[in-house]
Amino acid sequence: MRFRTPVSAAALAAISALALAACVPNDSDSSEGIAVSSTADECKVATDTAAAGPVVFHVTNDGEDVTEFYLLADDGLRIISEVENIGPGITRDLVVRVPEGNYLTACKPGMVGDGIQAAFTVTPSDSTVAPTGDREEQLAAAGDQYILYVRDQVQTLVQKTDEFVAAYESGDYDKARELYADARVHWERIEPVAESFGDLDPKTDAREADLAEGDEWTGWHRIEKHLWPPAEGYELTAAEQKFLADDLKANIATLSDEVNAEDFTLDASQIGNGAVGLLDEVAAGKVTGEEEIWSHTDLWDFQANVDGALVAFGVLRDVVNETDPDLVNTLDTRFDDLNALLAQYGSIDEGFVLYTDLTPDQVKELSDAVNALSEPLSQLTAAAVL
Secondary structure (H helix, E strand, O other): OOOOOOOOHHHHHHHHOOOOOOOOOOOOHHHHOEEEEEOOOOEEEOOOEEEOEEEEEEEEEOOOOOEEEEEEEOOOOOEEEEEEEEOOOOEEEEEEEEOOEEEEEEEOHHHOOOOEEEEEEEEOOOOOOOOOHHHHHHHHHHHHHHHHHHHHHHHHHHHHHHHHHHHHHHOOHHHHHHHHHHHHHHHHOOHHHHHOOOOHHHHHHOOHHHOOOOOOOOOHHHHHHHHOOOOOOOOOOHHHHHHHHHHHHHHHHHHHHHHOOOOOOOOHHHHHHHHHHHHHHHHHHHOOOOOOOOOOOHHHHHHHHHHHHHHHHHHHHHHHHHHOHHHHHHHHHHHHHHHHHHHOOEEOOOEEOOHHHOOHHHHHHHHHHHHHHHHHHOOHHHHHHO
16 A cells, blocks of 8 residues: 555554455345436435445436535434535446435535435345455454544644644734644545534635525634735734634534544445545645635645545555456556646645646646546445445
8 A cells, every 4th residue: 555645653554454355245226326316406316215235326417506415314414425526417426335224315506505305214134234254344444444544634633723723813823824734734634524523514614605695604714814815904803813713723623522432433435435525625626726715725735635535545445456456556546646746846744836826737737637536536435345
């Protein structure tokens, strides 16, 4: 396995020790696929039930706006899994293993609001929900080792956020600007995990363009706008600054509590889908320069998303090598190509050029490399768990 993102020695050793075996297919009919059609005002799911085990949703965007599809817990807050940034006329697959229970499906046309939700029931199955024997143990180990990585990143995120907040609250804006991008790296590497905890992600990482009328804007990007004001006269009061700083610190502490809880788990489908989600994050915001619209530190986020996707691929790499070695070879090559391009513009340790310094041709080259990686990466989850 090849990792280009720093993790603790213990986590790296544990991840490197994984040896996942070949996948045993589940006989559940739902693995054949459930058609989903998303439009501006409808989310048509071909069936509202499936047998426990691997479930594949074939999601087609029949509307005019980019859409997303989610499988949610029945509280409507916890994200079981998702597929994002589905363009008009495009079909994307969401592959997930689910135990019996009550869920919700949701399409989110325009990628705003709560989406169009409907009840979805997973019934008992004669097939096992998870592989058995050695493979069951190996996939469980993959989840355990990825959790080590997530916890390691969040631990560093807490530390660096505290330093950033301290500088910001004290009025040392030069120091806060210096710390901003580096602290966010550790959020961006594991953002799909943060997204699974209800409204924690929008409270922490919403951009101004993401807000609906009446939404309160908090988090990284509200502070970013204050540190890199777009025009003269954009000011926040001392009380507003303190509220934003305390709120950001509290939200990151909540994330830490969640991932360090005894019942926090991640399975192979969540890890694989998370890798896809991280590349979707790059395509949706980093390549366009819309993520860090005032600081222009998008390349730090870009690299962090790629780092996180590479680690997720890494913990699943051996099992996928048994089921689809050609896919592994393709992913190895595409990750190498994208990382080589990013290295031309700097590194997380040494810093990157600002995104506004890139030429249109350079942006297109990065975008093409992201697209070249995204397509094979979208096959990772199915290769690992079906």
